[in-house]
């Protein structure tokens with residue numbers, strides 16, 4: 001299997017995993033990115049088995065609607081059984097770096113509400129220590145320089161994602177060259193910098209299940 005085939009295979013595996021547990025009134029959370037897009041396409045086959053989805057981005061909402069899957073506002077939903085999303089890196093403890101697509105804040109909110117977070121990835125995302133992939137940090141625009149200086153003080157190199165505005169109207173600083181040895185503490189530390197909306201570390205709410213695509217097939221880690 002090549003990388004695209006692995007993405008489609010984990011997407012199908014995620015649908016197979018949740019389908020028996022879906023009820024007519026179930027609402028699920030759906031992430032953002034190319035692997036999440038494969039999941040949405042696979043999910044369309046069972047759109048009549050559940051009520052609809054909460055989207056983690058405008059792009060995901062649009063794709064869900066194109067498949068006639070109803071999109072709910074998170075505030076109108078009391079519980080989400082599942083959240084299904086990709087990741088940019090995952091470590092042996094299921095801590096993640098997310099936000100390569102810039103949707104990290106809404107992704108983190110939807111993941112926080114969900115009972116079970118199923119992360120769908122190909123094997124290229126597996127690492128021992130997080131931090132090779134630049135860590136996205138969503139920042140209020142007027143705080144860009146201040147937050148940049150604070151991030152530079154952490155031994156990393158913050159890079160402004162030029163021309164990119166999040167769905168929330170903010171900017172992204174990508175933090176390069178940090179070895180994230182204690183992801184939970186680092187996540188909290190970054191969130192304490194004034195002007196940071198959130199960061200792409202999913203450690204305090206990590207994944208519950210990882211479906212990893214390999215050339216030989218899908219491996220379930222839990």
Ligand code: 5RP
Nearest residue numbers: 033034035086099100101103
């Ligand atoms: C978007 C994300 C994505 O889940 C992450 O970037 C992985 O994307 P892809 O499935 O395209 O590799 O966090 O904000």
